[in-house]
Amino acid sequence: MARRLAPVLMVQGATSGAGKSLLVTALARWFARRGLRVAPFKAQNMSNHARVAAGGEMGSAQYLQARAAGAVPEVRMNPVLLKPEADTRSQVVVLGRYDPGLSRTPWTQRKPRLWPVVRESLRALREEYELIVAEGAGSPAEVNLRAGDIVNMAVAREAGAAVLLVADIDRGGAFAHLWGTWSLLAPEERALVCGFVLNKFRGDAGLLAPAPDLLERWTGVPTLGVLPYLRHRLPDEDAPLLGHAASAEGPRVAIVAYPYASNLDEFWPLAELARVELVREPAALADADLVVLPGSKHVAASAEWLESSGTAAALRERAAAGRPLLGVCGGLQLLGRTVRDPEGVEGAAEGLGLLELETTMDPQKTVRRTRARFAALEGFWAPLAGLEVAGYEIHHGNSRAGGATREAMPGGLAFARGNVLGVYLHGVFEDPAVQRALFGRAAAGLEAEFERLADALEEHLDMKRIEALAFGERTPAKAAGTAPEEPPEGPRLVLYLGGARAGKSAARPG
Numbered sequence: 468m469a470r471r472l473a474p475v476l477m478v479q480g481a482t483s484g485a486g487k488s489l490l491v492t493a494l495a496r497w498f499a500r501r502g503l504r505v506a507p508f509k510a511q512n513m514s515n516h517a518r519v520a521a522g523g524e525m526g527s528a529q530y531l532q533a534r535a536a537g538a539v540p541e542v543r544m545n546p547v548l549l550k551p552e553a554d555t556r557s558q559v560v561v562l563g564r565y566d567p568g569l570s571r572t573p574w575t576q577r578k579p580r581l582w583p584v585v586r587e588s589l590r591a592l593r594e595e596y597e598l599i600v601a602e603g604a605g606s607p608a609e610v611n612l613r614a615g616d617i618v619n620m621a622v623a624r625e626a627g628a629a630v631l632l633v634a635d636i637d638r639g640g641a642f643a644h645l646w647g648t649w650s651l652l653a654p655e656e657r658a659l660v661c662g663f664v665l666n667k668f669r670g671d672a673g674l675l676a677p678a679p680d681l682l683e684r685w686t687g688v689p690t691l692g693v694l695p696y697l698r699h700r701l702p703d704e705d706a707p708l709l710g711h712a713a714s715a716e717g718p719r720v721a722i723v724a725y726p727y728a729s730n731l732d733e734f735w736p737l738a739e740l741a742r743v744e745l746v747r748e749p750a751a752l753a754d755a756d757l758v759v760l761p762g763s764k765h766v767a768a769s770a771e772w773l774e775s776s777g778t779a780a781a782l783r784e785r786a787a788a789g790r791p792l793l794g795v796c797g798g799l800q801l802l803g804r805t806v807r808d809p810e811g812v813e814g815a816a817e818g819l820g821l822l823e824l825e826t827t828m829d830p831q832k833t834v835r836r837t838r839a840r841f842a843a844l845e846g847f848w849a850p851l852a853g854l855e856v857a858g859y860e861i862h863h864g865n866s867r868a869g870g871a872t873r874e875a876m877p878g879g880l881a882f883a884r885g886n887v888l889g890v891y892l893h894g895v896f897e898d899p900a901v902q903r904a905l906f907g908r909a910a911a912g913l914e915a916e917f918e919r920l921a922d923a924l925e926e927h928l929d930m931k932r933i934e935a936l937a938f939g940e941r942t943p944a945k946a947a948g949t950a951p952e953e954p955p956e957g958p959r960l961v962l963y964l965g966g967a968r969a970g971k972s973a974a975r976p977g
Contacts, residue, residue, distance in 0.1 A: 472593035475508075475626035476937040479603035479619055481634040481644035486666040486694070488528040490633055491602045492701065493920035495536035497930065498598055498937075500921060506596040507532035510585040510618040511547040511604060513557070515729035515764045516702070519836050519859035523563020524548060527702060527732045532600070535917045543588040547581055547617070552727065552765050552813070562588070565832045578615050585617050586625060593626070598937060601628060608651035620656045629661045629936040632688075637667035637696060642678050649686050661936045662691035664928065669696045692928030700739055701916050702732030717741040717906060718756035723778060725769040729762040729797065730861070733894050736902055736910035749781035757791045757847070758782065760798030762861075762893065766806055767814035769797065779819055786821045791847035791886045796862050799882070799889030800826045803866060812863050821887045823870035833860050837892055839876040846886040848875075850904035858894035866891075 476494065480487045491507055498505045512526035520530055522542035533540035542563035549557040559569040559577070561584060569577060592599055605612075607619035623630050632648060634641040645663050652660070663682065665675070672693055679690035720737050724745040737743040744751075752758050760782075763769040773779040786792055794802040803824030806816040812828040840855040860880075866889075868874060868882050875881035881890040895901050899909040924930055 470594055472590065473596050473598055474938055475593070475599045475601050475628040477601040477603065477623050477628040477630045479607050479630055479632050481606060481632060481641070481648045483605045485633045485635040487602050487633060489697070489701070489920070490664065490666065491600050492532045492535045492917070493924050494600045495532050496917040497921040497924050498600065499535070499537045504597045505536040506538050506592050506599055507536060507544050508589060508592060508599050508601040509545050509604070510589070510622050511549065511581070512545050513549040513551065513604065515550050515727060516732045517548060517550065517730065517861055519834055519861060520563070523834050524560050524861060525563060531701065534913060543592055546584050546588040550764055563834070575615060578617055582617050582621070585622070589622065589626060601626070606648060607656070608648040610651060620652065623656070623659050628659060630659045631662050631664055631691070631933070632660050633664040633666050635667050636665045637669060641665055642682055646682060646685060649688065660688050662689055662933065664691055665693045667696045668693045691933060694923065694927050697920065697923055699916055699920065700735060701913065702735040719754060720757045720759060721746045721752050721755035722759045722761055725763065725772045727764040727768055729764045730893050731761055734759070734761070734896055736896050739910045740902060740906040740908065749777045752778070752781050752785060757793065758785060760794040760801055762795055763797030763801065765813055766797045766800050767816040770801055770816040770818060773801065773819070782819055783821065786887050789846070789886050792821065792888070794889040796891055796893060799891055800864065800866065802887060802889045806864070822868070822882050822884055822889055823872040824866045824868055824882060824889070826864050826866040828864040830863070833862050835860050837880065839878070839880050839892060841881070842875050844875060844883055844888070848883065848886065848888050851901065854900050854904060856892065856895055856898045856901055858892035860891055861893065862891060
C-alpha cells in the first residue's frame with residue numbers, strides 16, 4: 468500500500484519582500500502548537516545568510532522556520548541554496564554542500580539537475596511529517612523565469628498544494644499585485660490559489676472595502692485576513708536588523724554592511740541589547756562603542772570596498788585608538804594582512820593589517836557546528852575569557868597568526884591583539900553567556916517571538932478556514948463575476964520585468 472503523503476500549505480508572494488518567510492514561520496508555530504508534526508520547505512533560496520544544520524548548509528530563514536515548527540533543521544528543508552558572489556554569479560549549494568560544477572553551469576541549464584533533488588526532498592519530508600508549510604520565492608508570475616521554475620508553482624503543482632498568495636500592502640498597490648499575479652498564472656495554477664493575505668497593514672481596516680469583495684468577485688479567491696505591520700525581533704532574510712524592534716538603550720554597535728556581507732542574521736540579539744545599525748559610511752563609525760565586520764561571501768570585493776569607501780582608514784584609526792573591533796569569519800580575514808588564493812576560490816586581497824594574519828583560501832569548504840573556549844583576552848573582550856561557546860563555521864580558507872597576534876581560541880578559530888578580535892565562529896552573539904558577559908543581560912530569545920507571531924495569525928487571519936484548506940477541504944473557486952466593477956477584457960496589464968531584481972527566484976541568473 469502506498470504511503471500517504473502529508474499535505475502542503477504553500478505561501479507565495481505577489482512580490483519579493485511581501486512577508487512570505489515571516490508568514491511561514493508563524494504558520495509553522497501555529498500548526499505545531501496544534502500538536503502536528505510540521506516541517507518547512509523552500510525548494511530554492513537565494514541568500515548569503517546560512518546556518519549549519521543536519522547535512523550541511525541551509526538558508527537561515529528555513530532554519531528559523533524549523534525552529535518555530537519544533538523540528539530538527541535539516542538540508543532537505545532547503546535543498547538548493549544560492550549564495551551570490553557577484554551580480555551575475557552565485558555559489559550553488561545542493562543538499563547542504565557546495566557544488567562547483569553547478570555553480571559554473573548557466574542558470575538556464577540547471578533545472579534538469581536540480582528539480583529531481585527538489586522533488587525527492589519534498590517527497591521524503593511529506594512521508595515523515597504531518598504537514599509541510601512551503602515557501603515560494605519572489606513571485607510565481609515572473610513570466611520570464613517560468614521555464615526554469617523549481618520553487619514556486621512547480622512545487623505547488625507537484626504537491627497539489629493549497630496556495631496562499633500574500634501581498635505587502637504597506638508599499639501600495641496590493642490589490643493590483645494580487646490580481647495581476649493571479650491573472651498571469653496558468654489556469655491549473657490559479658486553481659491552486661485558495662486565499663489572499665494582505666500583510667504589513669497600518670491604518671484603518673475599514674477603508675479597505677469594497678476591494679477584498681471585488682477581488683473575490685473577479686478571481687473567485689477570498690481574502691483570508693489582514694495582518695498588521697508586525698514589529699518583531701526575529702532575523703529577516705533581506706534586512707536582518709533594519710526595521711525590527713530595536714533597543715533605544717545600551718551601547719551603540721555599528722555593523723559594516725560591505726558588498727556581499729553574509730550571515731547578518733546572527734546579530735539579531737543585538738537589536739534588543741544595544742543600539743545597533745548597519746552602516747556604509749566611515750563617518751558612522753566615529754561614535755560607535757563597538758564596530759563589527761561581519762562575514763563576507765566575497766572577501767576580495769569587500770576588501771576593495773573598504774579601501775575605496777574610506778572605511779578602511781576609519782577602522783585603522785579606530786584600532787590605533789584602542790577602541791573595540793570584531794571581525795567574524797570573512798570579517799576576521801579582512802582584519803588580517805593578506806588573503807592568498809592560489810587556486811582561485813574567490814580572489815586574493817590585502818587586508819586591514821590590524822591582526823598579523825595570513826589567510827590561504829581552500830577550495831574545500833569548512834561547514835560544521837563547533838564548540839570552543841575563549842583564552843584570556845584584554846580590554847573590552849576580557850569578560851569572555853574562559854567562556855565556552857557554541858557556534859558554526861562556514862568558510863573557505865584558514866588563517867595563521869604571527870607577531871603580537873595570538874590565538875584566542877584553539878585550532879585557529881579566533882585571534883586577538885588588544886581590543887581587536889577576530890573569530891571564525893558564527894553565532895557568538897546568540898550565546899546567552901556572551902550576551903551577559905558583554906552587555907550585562909541576555910536577550911529574550913526566539914520562543915516568545917514565535918508565540919507572538921502565532922497569536923497574531925489567530926487574531927487577524929481566518930485560521931479555521933486556512934487549516935481546512937491545508938488539509939484538502941476546499942470548495943471550488945467561485946466563477947468570476949460580471950458586475951460593472953469587473954476589470955475590462957483585453958489587454959489589462961503592463962508588466963515591467965527590468966531592474967536588478969527581475970525575479971528573486973532566479974537568483975540573478977548566472
